[in-house]
Amino acid sequence: MIKFGPSGNSIAFSEAGKTKSEESAVWVKQMGLNCFEYSFGRGVNLSDERAVSIGKAFSEQGVEISVHAPYYINFANPEEENAVKSYSYVLQSAEKVKLMGGKRIVFHPASQGKMSREKAVELTKQRLLTLKDIIYEKGLSDLIFCPETMGKLGQIGTIEEVVEFCKIDKIYTPCVDFGHINAREFGSLKTEQDYLDRLEFMVDNLGYERMKNFHIHFSKIEYSAKGEVRHLTFEDNHYGPNFEPLALALKKLALEPFIICESAGTQDKDALKMQNIYYGN
Numbered sequence: 001m002i003k004f005g006p007s008g009n010s011i012a013f014s015e016a017g018k019t020k021s022e023e024s025a026v027w028v029k030q031m032g033l034n035c036f037e038y039s040f041g042r043g044v045n046l047s048d049e050r051a052v053s054i055g056k057a058f059s060e061q062g063v064e065i066s067v068h069a070p071y072y073i074n075f076a077n078p079e080e081e082n083a084v085k086s087y088s089y090v091l092q093s094a095e096k097v098k099l100m101g102g103k104r105i106v107f108h109p110a111s112q113g114k115m116s117r118e119k120a121v122e123l124t125k126q127r128l129l130t131l132k133d134i135i136y137e138k139g140l141s142d143l144i145f146c147p148e149t150m151g152k153l154g155q156i157g158t159i160e161e162v163v164e165f166c167k168i169d170k171i172y173t174p175c176v177d178f179g180h181i182n183a184r185e186f187g188s189l190k191t192e193q194d195y196l197d198r199l200e201f202m203v204d205n206l207g208y209e210r211m212k213n214f215h216i217h218f219s220k221i222e223y224s225a226k227g228e229v230r231h232l233t234f235e236d237n238h239y240g241p242n243f244e245p246l247a248l249a250l251k252k253l254a255l256e257p258f259i260i261c262e263s264a265g266t267q268d269k270d271a272l273k274m275q276n277i278y279y280g281n
Helices: 011-015 021-030 048-061 080-100 117-137 159-166 178-184 192-206 208-212 244-252 267-279
Strands: 003-006 035-039 064-068 104-107 144-147 175-177 215-218 221-224 227-231 258-261
Touching: 003 267, 011 021, 011 267, 021 035, 021 048, 035 258, 048 064, 048 080, 064 080, 064 258, 080 104, 080 117, 104 215, 117 144, 117 159, 144 159, 159 175, 159 192, 175 178, 178 215, 178 221, 178 227, 192 208, 192 244, 244 267, 258 267
Parallel strands: 003 035, 003 258, 035 064, 064 104, 104 144, 175 215, 215 258
Antiparallel strands: 221 227
């Protein structure tokens, strides 16, 4: 079943005097949403006990939880020591989401740095091969690891690159951030066909079964000549993308992804808007 929910807690959540992640489960459920992404963006600093407690709260509400691994993962870093840290960030995130009762770990693949694009992509792919082996060794292959499409031109993470990474093994499934794609392609996502072209490419390369329940991040994003600048809300009328044509494309291809809204501060409200658009409310 298709799922809709926010990334983290909104401004309204804080203004209501709520602070605990366990309260997020009730908040999301009461809004009529059914998934939530917990961010380890600045590091995996959650105890096992809290992870279990948060997982219990979400399970009781019937809300599925995913996690976002630390933002500073970079599998194209030329220093092997830093690559080892990136492996650790993904694996720590995986261990925590398992305690939470979730299955999905989203992570940023890499930054190009001073390398050629080709070399950075190849190094990232080699590191993801190594990560795959470690995942199997640690008994975490029942989880879903989602390399994300990225919004800045200097980052590794076009649709084509992410698809190549996911061809490594079935444990990898794309996290397609349509706001990022639109930003790095300077407003390319406008029509249903624009979305269909990209979705059909992924289905053709990875198969329908892998893509049926893939991961989505969605928000409107301001962009410049270098790509992504900042996340916006659905109130913005200048930058895209719009969700309506994506909803049509998903229905046409019978895809039922896990859709996380990353709007700036209104992520829960905008997730509900997407859900209402999808169901025609």
